[in-house]
Amino acid sequence: MLDRSYKIVARVVVNVMPKAEILDPQGKAVVRALDLIGVEGVSDVRQGKRFELEVDESVTAADLEKIAEVLLANTVIEDYEVVGVEVAQ
Amino acid sequence: MLDRSYKIVARVVVNVMPKAEILDPQGKAVVRALDLIGVEGVSDVRQGKRFELEVDESVTAADLEKIAEVLLANTVIEDYEVVGVEVAQ
Numbered sequence: 001m002l003d004r005s006y007k008i009v010a011r012v013v014v015n016v017m018p019k020a021e022i023l024d025p026q027g028k029a030v031v032r033a034l035d036l037i038g039v040e041g042v043s044d045v046r047q048g049k050r051f052e053l054e055v056d057e058s059v060t061a062a063d064l065e066k067i068a069e070v071l072l073a074n075t076v077i078e079d080y081e082v083v084g085v086e087v088a089q
Numbered sequence: 090m091l092d093r094s095y096k097i098v099a100r101v102v103v104n105v106m107p108k109a110e111i112l113d114p115q116g117k118a119v120v121r122a123l124d125l126i127g128v129e130g131v132s133d134v135r136q137g138k139r140f141e142l143e144v145d146e147s148v149t150a151a152d153l154e155k156i157a158e159v160l161l162a163n164t165v166i167e168d169y170e171v172v173g174v175e176v177a178q
Contacts, residue, residue, distance in 0.1 A: 050104050
């Protein structure tokens with residue numbers, strides 16, 4: 001986890017994807033469009049969202065879960081994952 | 090005995106994000122909404138797209154670049170990265 005001994009800014013990524021059992025018309029549209037640009041071999045595409053958050057050291061893992069669950073994802077139809085990417089002083 | 094009658098399928102992720110110099114109203118809306126749920130310490134949010142593609146072994150790296158550049162991203166205002174995630178036989 002974050003080292004609390006100095007000022008930190010971290011970039012956190014939250015990925016939000018449609019649940020597997022939910023239809024994804026945007027992804028299906030991409031699959032169909034692949035014919036137009038002559039690419040074969042792509043059997044499925046799912047489209048979701050990627051959020052990049054710049055957070056300071058006061059933001060806890062619980063905060064990030066809350067942000068993802070309440071604000072970024074609709075958990076009825078979407079799954080999310082919180083990924084810490086890089087930490088810079 | 091190894092069954093070669095089915096194809097190798099890989100999951101490829103393409104991340105598409107607004108370029109740094111481009112305004113991101115969706116991300117800004119998230120920052121403002123953070124006040125509503127009582128979270129402080131998030132200085133910036135950028136919202137982009139995440140695509141998960143199921144591809145077989147006939148799809149080349151050049152194909153993936155083409156898909157990302159022509160179909161998934163608007164390269165005037167967005168950057169993309171192609172990330173290979175996992176391969177399953």
